Amino acid sequence: MHPSISFTLSYDFERIQFLDVLVYRNSMNGVETSVYTKPTDRNQILHFYSNHPPDTKNSIPISQLMRVDKIVSNTEERKIANNGTQQTGRKNTDSANKRIPFLSEFSNSSDSIGKVLRRHWHILSKAYPQIGEFVAPPVMSYRRGKTIGGMVTSSEVKTQFKRRDAFLGRRKLGMYPCLGCVQCSHVIKGETFIHPSTGEKISLRGHFTCVSKYVIYALTCPCGFIYIGETTQMVKSRISQHKSSINLGNMRLPVSKHFLEAGHGADQLKYMVLEGIPPLKFGGNRELKLKQREVWWIHRLKTLAPSGLNRDYDLYLFL
Template sequence: MVDEEFKKIKRNTYNDNLTREERQSLERLRNLNDVIIKPADKGGNIIVWPREMYEAEARRQLRDNTCYKKLSFNPLISFKNSLEIILERAEADSTISLELHRALSVSHPKIPTLYLLPKVHKHPTRPPGRPIISDVTLTRDQEGFIQTNVYRKPTATNTYLHATSAHPKHMKDAVPVGQYLRIRRICSTDTMFEKQARTLQKRFKERGYSQRCLKKAYRRARETPRQQLLQKKPPRISDDSIRYISDYNAHWEEMRRAIEKHLPILKTDSVLRHYVPDRLQMTARRARNLKHILVKSEYVSSTPNLFNLGTIKNGCFPCGKCVACPNIVRSTDFSDSGGQKTFKIRHHITCESKAVVYYAYCPCPKIYIGLTTRPLKVRVREHMRDIRQAATRVHVEELKPIARHFLSEYECDPNLLKVKGIDQVNLGIRGGDIPKILAQCESKWIWRLHTLQPLGLNEIQPFAPFL
């Protein structure tokens, strides 16, 4: 019902804050192979670092044997096992609870990545990498007392959230409040506070904030006793209320009204009514900015990628050697249940590919979205076996969705089953929780392709992988 309400929302057009030429330049910059793009350690700038300079600085730091040692093996499994032993002992001694034990356990450890942040405030053209610097200035007054004031690097730029940015209004209003309270807490005298407040007002005006908004934020900070701000805040009392979390967009309030309209339905459930708030709590995720688009924490080699050279094409390709090949379709795209939207396959997937989300369909054509961590051909053979054996099953409800459909519509003929690999999860050498990410990917395609029954063959929309 909520989904239907969302579809009724009129999608207004909006003006992009980047021109077409700027977006094309951004894409070209993102794909440059001879530079490394990182945020500056201080100041909020984005630095385009020549690759050879970045690599030279990384080698210089890694050669410091007092800080780094080259390993001959991957210690992750050993660390994981050692941690588990410590947690088991702590739980046995009642030092930690079972819940905390589970929270601290790491099922799928990831290899950390090393990267450097340029210290352009130290040297603007050949910056060393990643310092840790305080943002408070300490001085001693004439009576010998230590005074504190805000310190700002000469290379720091004005990176406060712009007043016209696509964020909820209460978030934008909170930015000046937080910054005025911050300088109120840091500045040990009223004179210092007033001076920093004037500077802060100038920077916020440059970012499009109104005089009314700034005056309100300043007055709140001015009237708050500094001693109160220096006190440690009591921890927030969390509740188990349901929240709606999504990317912010221009239809945020319309979405809120649509969800709140049907929220009382959950109140009728004997279990859920204890967790459903009277008023919906909506939380907006941070939107992508230029930093998220350009900066990569993991080092990418400058060696050309075979995919970029065009020697290996994206798509699904049967190997031509296995028994599953007649059922695996050679294709570079796929469409949703209504045939209205077409999507490109962005990986090179074969019968041998693992960690794959696949797209199975029949002459209807109804679609089933599934996943497999094993080779795709193994999962296809299992579906073919289930279809053949469906006629011998006494209880039809025990059959899997594809087998049940072929029993009722196609007399258990497995030759009519067609499969495409449409997506793949590859976490690289760092590793990670592939089953969870793969399940999230499967759930995404079930939703986008509308393959839930009765339009498709999927019986459930999995949400557990996102929890």
């Protein structure tokens, strides 16, 4: 250890401090808390005539008294804070002032609207004297009205996602192999998904590959059954997990159980991405939206057992 580094040890059987809180044992062997001040504290004071913002200077007494009120557990010591607030002469106006706010968009006619309300407010106060909110006129509150700049400018932050293309040119809609993984041979390539049992054709609305994330996929077997799944990882990783469960003889999962009972091999598995969930605007829950769309596709393609390989779905996702 470097000679300039040193440690100190302090202990006490009656009290212990942590940050600005002092925990001590009182005369009744109970535990109480108080404000702790370090011996090296110089107690620097901000002069009221300094150039700091007025709100900063006015908030210091309030914040310090709130700190004392929260930390100090002894009611006698806490009276210091109570006396301080009483000497300021401030009154609690929360219960006395029951004026309701009248909120509207600010415009050229806002001043006229306020005058009309104040002029005729006595009608409400006389008609309903038992309602305290109608005694005094309302407080006029305004929110910013529509402006030309607000209508032509988007308020949301747009993030551009860079995509790596294997080929030059315009992206085609549909599902295509990434040409770089072992799951490419299992991809159902094309712009439409054809239901193996009913022959229904569903056009895809996005460009998907083996490395697509946050997607709903359809997995098919040689029998014509469909399993609908969702994944937040690359879809090739999820397909690899399905194949692994089949090869390991896992009878607990619906896909591997059906493949094993029907005598199918993992190499006969085929899949296609049906839909992708992009990042939601305004910070929505992308994973919840993904699971909700999975339920929609299960209902859309009727893949619940015995018509398909899905065991069930959770309706609580829509609550």
